[in-house]
Amino acid sequence: MAALLPYTADRETGRFFEAAAEGKLVFRACNACNHALHPPTAHCPYCQSWDTGWRESNGVGRLHAWTVVAHQIHPAFPAPYTLVVVELEDAPEVRLMGRLDGAPALHPGQRMQVWFEKLDDGAALPQWRPASEP
Numbered sequence: 001m002a003a004l005l006p007y008t009a010d011r012e013t014g015r016f017f018e019a020a021a022e023g024k025l026v027f028r029a030c031n032a033c034n035h036a037l038h039p040p041t042a043h044c045p046y047c048q049s050w051d052t053g054w055r056e057s058n059g060v061g062r063l064h065a066w067t068v069v070a071h072q073i074h075p076a077f078p079a080p081y082t083l084v085v086v087e088l089e090d091a092p093e094v095r096l097m098g099r100l101d102g103a104p105a106l107h108p109g110q111r112m113q114v115w116f117e118k119l120d121d122g123a124a125l126p127q128w129r130p131a132s133e134p
């Protein structure tokens with residue numbers, strides 16, 4: 001069975017997936033008011049500027065929410081697995097999803113570190129795992 005691949009040709013999110021394939025986590029931000037824009041858009045809804053661009057994240061975040069999926073719904077994702085929502089440390093307005101195998105012990109606010117799951121055709125997806133506390 002073919003792997004599920006992200007749609008990389010989208011004008012709003014394409015750079016996110018290009019950066020992931022390069023091992024970088026990026027988010028879009030307004031250069032005029034410095035607000036992070038998520039979902040990424042070319043126009044800032046906060047100050048109405050069109051001066052936006054991509055910024056590289058430090059790849060660290062805090063666990064915002066999670067759920068354990070106990071029943072397999074797709075052959076590519078054997079259960080159990082855990083879906084996580086992580087709030088970026090350097091852009092708290094940005095919350096990204098990821099998947100962990102199994103049902104690990106997690107707690108609210110837990111420090112998380114990005115890693116990149118390599119897919120077919122050179123694509124990659126940012127994923128998250130618990131990080132050691134500093």
